[in-house]
Amino acid sequence: RKEVEQDPGPFNVPEGATVAFNCTYSNSASQSFFWYRQDCRKEPKLLMSVYSSGNEDGRFTAQLNRASQYISLLIRDSKLSDSATYLCVILTGGGNKLTFGTGTQLKVEL
Amino acid sequence: DAGVTQSPTHLIKTRGQHVTLRCSPISGHKSVSWYQQVLGQGPQFIFQYYEKEERGRGNFPDRFSARQFPNYSSELNVNALLLGDSALYLCASSLGNTGDGELFFGEGSRLTVL
Numbered sequence: 212r213k214e215v216e217q218d219p220g221p222f223n224v225p226e227g228a229t230v231a232f233n234c235t236y237s238n239s240a241s242q243s244f245f246w247y248r249q250d251c252r253k254e255p256k257l258l259m260s261v262y263s264s265g266n267e268d269g270r271f272t273a274q275l276n277r278a279s280q281y282i283s284l285l286i287r288d289s290k291l292s293d294s295a296t297y298l299c300v301i302l303t304g305g306g307n308k309l310t311f312g313t314g315t316q317l318k319v320e321l
Numbered sequence: 322d323a324g325v326t327q328s329p330t331h332l333i334k335t336r337g338q339h340v341t342l343r344c345s346p347i348s349g350h351k352s353v354s355w356y357q358q359v360l361g362q363g364p365q366f367i368f369q370y371y372e373k374e375e376r377g378r379g380n381f382p383d384r385f386s387a388r389q390f391p392n393y394s395s396e397l398n399v400n401a402l403l404l405g406d407s408a409l410y411l412c413a414s415s416l417g418n419t420g421d422g423e424l425f426f427g428e429g430s431r432l433t434v435l
Contacts (some may be wrong), residue, residue: 252413254426298363307415307424308377309356311363
């Protein structure tokens, strides 16, 4: 079983739609959780951290359910510029070893 | 301020050859990590160095090695290249050793092995 599992998509949605991505992780000792964004043929960039209490950054809301080992990302009022691959990421153990999911591809269309 | 810089950006090698990839972290960052990203997959952790010491190693064969220099720049070496080593190699830097999860990635070195 992969440490981090995501639906690869692609999710094709119209502009203005609300879209939700899910991610599950297998290691219950995982400490920290993140969503990274990767544009086509570019490097990944941190989108937001994910906390148990849930956190929001503008149109983006992230949620963590430790009991179910489940992470989500909700994008409201999607824009063309949101088109990218969204990577679910966990940090387990010391150091900076991040474990990435395969990513979910989002395409926002006119 | 310059971000993470990597060189070369693209390279083509043949099976059995050796490759050296280079990375300069953001000024002031002391930790460098290397990741391999195969097409259609997320990045896979290879190594982390902090203060010139190896602090983590992923599930890669001994053909992969790395080091960090006194100026915190880093090299990733891959010997006896295989077709399956074709990938985007990403370098990431961060201030410290322990994770707040924010790694700053370079644009990567795209390696093709023929």
